[in-house]
Amino acid sequence: MKYCPECGAPVELRLPQDDNRERHVCTACSTIHYENPKLIIGAIPEWDDGRILLCRRAIEPRHGLWTLPAGFMENGETTAEAAARETLEEANARVSIGELYSIHNLPYINQVHLFYRSRLLDLDFSPGIESLEVVLIGETQIPWEAIAFRTVKFTLQRYFSDRKKGSFHFFSSDLAHPAQIR
Amino acid sequence: MKYCPECGAPVELRLPQDDNRERHVCTACSTIHYENPKLIIGAIPEWDDGRILLCRRAIEPRHGLWTLPAGFMENGETTAEAAARETLEEANARVSIGELYSIHNLPYINQVHLFYRSRLLDLDFSPGIESLEVVLIGETQIPWEAIAFRTVKFTLQRYFSDRKKGSFHFFSSDLAHPAQIR
Numbered sequence: 001m002k003y004c005p006e007c008g009a010p011v012e013l014r015l016p017q018d019d020n021r022e023r024h025v026c027t028a029c030s031t032i033h034y035e036n037p038k039l040i041i042g043a044i045p046e047w048d049d050g051r052i053l054l055c056r057r058a059i060e061p062r063h064g065l066w067t068l069p070a071g072f073m074e075n076g077e078t079t080a081e082a083a084a085r086e087t088l089e090e091a092n093a094r095v096s097i098g099e100l101y102s103i104h105n106l107p108y109i110n111q112v113h114l115f116y117r118s119r120l121l122d123l124d125f126s127p128g129i130e131s132l133e134v135v136l137i138g139e140t141q142i143p144w145e146a147i148a149f150r151t152v153k154f155t156l157q158r159y160f161s162d163r164k165k166g167s168f169h170f171f172s173s174d175l176a177h178p179a180q181i182r
Numbered sequence: 183m184k185y186c187p188e189c190g191a192p193v194e195l196r197l198p199q200d201d202n203r204e205r206h207v208c209t210a211c212s213t214i215h216y217e218n219p220k221l222i223i224g225a226i227p228e229w230d231d232g233r234i235l236l237c238r239r240a241i242e243p244r245h246g247l248w249t250l251p252a253g254f255m256e257n258g259e260t261t262a263e264a265a266a267r268e269t270l271e272e273a274n275a276r277v278s279i280g281e282l283y284s285i286h287n288l289p290y291i292n293q294v295h296l297f298y299r300s301r302l303l304d305l306d307f308s309p310g311i312e313s314l315e316v317v318l319i320g321e322t323q324i325p326w327e328a329i330a331f332r333t334v335k336f337t338l339q340r341y342f343s344d345r346k347k348g349s350f351h352f353f354s355s356d357l358a359h360p361a362q363i364r
Contacts, residue, residue, distance in 0.1 A: 001187040008185035018311050037255050038218045073219050078287035078356045079294060105260035112261060129200050170352055174260045
């Protein structure tokens with residue numbers, strides 16, 4: 001941020017009174033502009049036979065790799081509504097959203113990812129504009145080496161493990177920058 | 183938003199290509215500025231004897247009313263770190279953060295609230311700059327009519343109910359604007 005979104009004057013990094021972090025503060029109107037993490041919300045759409053709906057990405061990042069339907073939560077919606085909307089947009093698929101299944105912190109990119117268990121309601125799906133293809137896929141066919149995001153991979157791995165055991169348990173993970181993993 | 187934070191030129195509401203919502207788009211540099219919900223993270227600090235730490239707010243909104251320590255998640259931290267930081271800032275109190283206990287959607291103000299179970303580690307607490315007073319309080323003394331936020335009230339009510347039953351279960355709620363509740 002270089003200019004104040006409210007008045008257009010330059011902003012500067014400054015420590016506001018009673019604050020402990022530098023913020024972008026307008027040099028003219030003194031408005032303090034906070035920047036906060038964003039929520040990415042996804043669904044784990046399961047069909048009646050146990051197969052999971054995956055999308056192959058038509059956009060960057062990770063063009064060509066596979067993901068669960070997911071994306072940035074929008075203003076004015078709930079987390080569950082975001083999961084259903086993303087599934088509709090990316091896979092033209094209708095789901096019934098169930099319980100929250102996983103939360104992942106990615107502090108190095110200021111993101112929090114949530115994934116919801118969900119039931120795919122019919123087989124009338126097709127690629128949305130952000131997807132190259134959309135498939136229903138069984139656990140043994142999952143392209144583990146071509147999954148676009150770690151949070152999707154971890155969520156799917158745990159999902160299949162929990163499903164085998166017969167009960168799902170909400171889990172969380174904190175992810176470091178990939179370059180920091182040893 | 184009236185001006186582009188990147189170049190200072192006026193923005194206008196426009197439907198970007200391949201999008202389905204109007205966004206603030208810069209009339210000069212064409213940057214699309216997305217606005218997304220914010221996360222508010224709180225802790226439920228319990229002391230060894232079962233009492234809970236509450237703060238009386240020294241700031242608006244809800245000046246003078248009682249709350250669990252909570253606030254906006256910051257860039258560069260995890261959700262659990264946010265809960266611990268807010269407890270330190272508002273109550274000068276150290277906690278061990280446990281499991282995520284509740285998630286609340288408030289789409290009418292573009293917020294998602296999370297609360298974590300936590301153990302208060304010592305009794306060396308005091309009001310932070312945003313608090314008038316900080317107290318340890320038992321269930322029967324909770325000032326239910328003077329709780330600042332519904333998400334805090336619902337979380338505390340469920341917490342005490344679960345605690346009586348001997349097991350805690352993560353729960354979620356979607357809250358409508360107060361004026362829309364009948």
